[in-house]
Amino acid sequence: MKEIAEAAGVSISTVSLVLNGRDEGRVKAPLAALVREKADELGYTVNPLARSLRTCRTRILGFISEEVATTPYAGGIILGAQDAASTYGYMIITVSTDGRASEENEIATLKRYGVDGFFYSKMSNRIASVPASLGDYPVVMVDATDADNQIPSIEPDEFQIAYDATKRLIQADCKRIAYIGCSENMIAQDGRFAGYQAALQDSGFAYDPSLVCNVLNNGPALRAVDKLFDERNPDGFFCFNDARAWYVYECAARRGLTVGKDVSIVGVDNHRVFAETLEPQLTTVELPHYEMGYWAACKLISMIERKPVDSSSWPNTTAPMPPLDSPIPAKIHCALIEKGSVRS
């Protein structure tokens, strides 16, 4: 920067002004152009550290997650957040925590590094409260929401997911649609079960409790599904998660039935729906993880910079874009998007 000033025959502050785009009406155009030219020649790049020492802005975002780094879906979210951050000139430091103590630790470290704001994510653990230590920082919750709706969040819409998934089975011409759920009290269970019922009802199907099979794991679960097969002979299955879908696959195979041909499955997961149905065939339907991350980052950056995000440069996606500029706190619910074949 000093070199540029010398090369252009101006002072350092002029260079600073120009390079920060604050020259409008302060530095004469030709001079500004000269400065820019010299800067280019010398291959100047800002030193963000030095800058942040003055500005108290680092353009670094902290991503706090419990287990985010251990699911493939989380990766997509972080990827999206990183891309968005990168677009706006930010970087993300991701930290994973296990338990309160380490969380506070990581937060403290992140603060020392001067992050401008935080993502706070709890994978598939939807109601959470943001630690007090994040108090006066901009925060966006990802795949989680706070009890009193104070914090902007982006999270899956369990009801809609199950609704769409069930509709898919109906489209595939299934007549006896089973619900293979979880007998543990999962947070997602209520919304999904309601979505299943609503989809049936909206399509003129009567809800039949004998088609509902809430199971735990392993042998007993497998036998319960086996029994359901024998007694009700379902031709469509809504599965709460992968493990439950597995039982259906196994039972079908034992009967010589092929999933995707003789019976249809739509399996949900915390972050994904996979479907093997006759028509449409062999597709996976997922939450727009990448986009969730992208949106979350845009939201966070807009909070930091106190200006609306520019949605024109958003990624090409089939995911419906939620309105991000709604007043804070905004709750964004995600729908599902198509993702290609389930078998690779």
Next chain:
Amino acid sequence: MKEIAEAAGVSISTVSLVLNGRDEGRVKAPLAALVREKADELGYTVNPLARSLRTCRTRILGFISEEVATTPYAGGIILGAQDAASTYGYMIITVSTDGRASEENEIATLKRYGVDGFFYSKMSNRIASVPASLGDYPVVMVDATDADNQIPSIEPDEFQIAYDATKRLIQADCKRIAYIGCSENMIAQDGRFAGYQAALQDSGFAYDPSLVCNVLNNGPALRAVDKLFDERNPDGFFCFNDARAWYVYECAARRGLTVGKDVSIVGVDNHRVFAETLEPQLTTVELPHYEMGYWAACKLISMIERKPVDSSSWPNTTAPMPPLDSPIPAKIHCALIEKGSVRS
């Protein structure tokens, strides 16, 4: 820091000396103690940004990956790297790239942020070359290696993985052990196939080519496995990956055979082995992802600080710890570790 100096009645430089542990033989012990006490009282934490402005050391590490963020295994690696980094007072900025251009971009950004060193990872793409732009930075390759062995790396040992997995089938008392491989030319294929053969040979089994079944995907693959079942009736299966294991599960189910009871499977993946065998039963065997990340970070930090890593504080793990202090470049090959039940 100024406040501490005032409170303790010393100068700022003394405070700096003490707080950086460079007081030995320079500042009198009681004075140093006083400084430390005041620092505690005032809740002092260093400002890493200001510090790095002087030292040209940020204690930030850059993690460059292509698709690292999209596999669950990658998450484990990053997690381990982060934990190690955190232990030594470092942070990690992870960037994901797609293609050369964006990679160079991310590298440039990371450099501007003053990272002290780089992880360079290419998931399951084992031979790679580190971009020239990383030239004079400390670099550790993760799950990749360079052609001319110039860069320290940590990567899976395909031969050993397949060897161990096959041994497992032998332990489970399998007599006709099939190899379900990949007819595409995968990098991992050679090592794994060799490991399979070596394990058989070492246990006194004759290698039987008719038990080898290299397939592609979908219907044809399924039929090929079906044929193998009919013709050779294997009781143990080494599967190159998940997809291949799936065909075996399907074929077994159709014959009323239960995997883990009637037949045994050991399935490998780029990063994981899962086994369903009679004895030992229902276990997953994985690469020590977490540890890989941990070790990689230790290695990188030791390169940055030009001193051997302290391995006494390493994470509790059943994974065999590789020697990290071998001369650079060190190639670290990972073995497998037990991980609990395959079905949750």
Next chain:
DNA sequence: CTGAAAGCGCTAACAC
């Protein structure tokens, strides 16, 4: 053994 002083690269008042 301790303190004074310079400066890392940049920004932002405030003069000129």
Next chain:
DNA sequence: GTGTTAGCGCTTTCAG
């Protein structure tokens, strides 16, 4: 319009 100046918080010679 442009330059001067004073730091941001810390480290590091170099005197004393």
